[in-house]
Amino acid sequence: MTENEKEIQGTRVIEVCSSSDLPPGEVKIVDGPDGVRIGVFNCDGKFLAIEDRCSHDDGPLAEGTLDASACTVECPRHGSLFDLETGRPKTLPAYEAVLTYPVIVEDDKIRLEV
Numbered sequence: 001m002t003e004n005e006k007e008i009q010g011t012r013v014i015e016v017c018s019s020s021d022l023p024p025g026e027v028k029i030v031d032g033p034d035g036v037r038i039g040v041f042n043c044d045g046k047f048l049a050i051e052d053r054c055s056h057d058d059g060p061l062a063e064g065t066l067d068a069s070a071c072t073v074e075c076p077r078h079g080s081l082f083d084l085e086t087g088r089p090k091t092l093p094a095y096e097a098v099l100t101y102p103v104i105v106e107d108d109k110i111r112l113e114v
């Protein structure tokens, strides 16, 4: 387990930040289990999390352009557009989904189930 991981009632969780530290239109990238990095996005008030690795050619997906109203991110490497709710690409060249993670917001804290 990494420094920011905990186990709560049998579920592994990662502490991300307080919800006020991730305003609409912003992303925070955190370390997940087994060296995976995870992008946590605020899509106009809805928090969503995906693997920070494009399924096409391992591009740094969470560093791409976020469209907060559409809940999509564009891979900075070759431009595939990913749906943050499902992890599925909406445009080529990527055609496989990336992992998504449940986000828990409680007492102003954002946590991920991993």
Ligand code: FES
Pocket: 054, 055, 056, 057, 058, 059, 075, 076, 077, 078, 079, 080, 092, 093, 094
């Ligand atoms: S690495 Fe993301 S579209 Fe190619």
